[in-house]
Amino acid sequence: MKKNLSRVVSVLLLVAMSAMLVVGCGSKKSGMTVEEGKLIMGTNAAFPPYEYYEGDTIVGIDAEIAQAIADELGLELVIEDMEFDGIIGAVTAGKVDMGLAGMTVTEDRLENVNFSDTYAHASQVVIVTNDSEIATVDDLANKTVGVQLGTTGDIYAEDIEGVTLERYNKGFEAVQSLLTGKIDAVIIDEQPAKAFVSQNEGIKILEEKFTDEDYAAAIAKDNTELVEAVNKALANLKSSGKLDEIVAKYITED
Numbered sequence: 001m002k003k004n005l006s007r008v009v010s011v012l013l014l015v016a017m018s019a020m021l022v023v024g025c026g027s028k029k030s031g032m033t034v035e036e037g038k039l040i041m042g043t044n045a046a047f048p049p050y051e052y053y054e055g056d057t058i059v060g061i062d063a064e065i066a067q068a069i070a071d072e073l074g075l076e077l078v079i080e081d082m083e084f085d086g087i088i089g090a091v092t093a094g095k096v097d098m099g100l101a102g103m104t105v106t107e108d109r110l111e112n113v114n115f116s117d118t119y120a121h122a123s124q125v126v127i128v129t130n131d132s133e134i135a136t137v138d139d140l141a142n143k144t145v146g147v148q149l150g151t152t153g154d155i156y157a158e159d160i161e162g163v164t165l166e167r168y169n170k171g172f173e174a175v176q177s178l179l180t181g182k183i184d185a186v187i188i189d190e191q192p193a194k195a196f197v198s199q200n201e202g203i204k205i206l207e208e209k210f211t212d213e214d215y216a217a218a219i220a221k222d223n224t225e226l227v228e229a230v231n232k233a234l235a236n237l238k239s240s241g242k243l244d245e246i247v248a249k250y251i252t253e254d
């Protein structure tokens with residue numbers, strides 16, 4: 001009888017230990033997150049079609065990709081809206097798990113954060129008024145150009161000869177300035193440019209692109225676990241066709 005009891009106890013112990021192992025593996029699989037069970041995404045939701053408000057809800061390509069990643073990792077997605085300029089800081093300070101904001105991979109940013117694998121190609125393009133004399137990127141010399149603060153548009157436009165940069169917190173504020181004649185052009189990512197141009201009369205996108213870029217998720221340098229988990233989830237989304245599906249929902253090829 002006593003022998004049986006100790007057998008029961010050791011079996012129970014084994015069960016408990018393997019349950020702990022399973023739980024341990026489970027959390028490891030999800031990567032290290034700021035808050036247990038949650039995937040907190042920092043973004044700037046004024047960037048259609050990647051992230052923008054529909055009523056009180058943040059929707060868009062990045063929001064859906066993040067939801068799909070969270071689903072794959074068994075985590076609850078939380079989206080925090082902030083200035084674009086503050087996203088990398090929020091990632092490095094451990095306030096958010098990842099920045100997903102149509103964010104371009106750059107050498108400078110790589111000094112502060114890790115990037116996941118890329119999930120989209122992008123470009124900076126130039127928006128001008130329909131009657132503008134600006135027809136090429138070279139014509140931007142000595143002009144007043146609007147950009148979103150801290151974006152690659154802002155960073156690379158600094159190299160334009162004699163340029164005066166007007167920096168805005170949101171891309172559409174730059175577009176409004178262009179519409180009221182305060183500035184000569186706006187440099188911004190191609191997809192939001194298309195969205196802003198389709199919503200406003202009298203402006204167009206130059207055929208010549210300003211840059212070629214790739215978007216990825218920004219993750220804290222020491223959190224290689226989460227980078228790996230996000231990369232795995234992204235790979236699944238790519239191979240299953242789910243990523244294309246999400247993009248096709250928001251971008252119709254012209």
Ligand code: ARG
Binds near residue numbers: 043
């Ligand atoms: N691709 C540009 C960059 O990384 C602009 C991104 C702006 N994103 C946003 N959600 N406002 O600098």
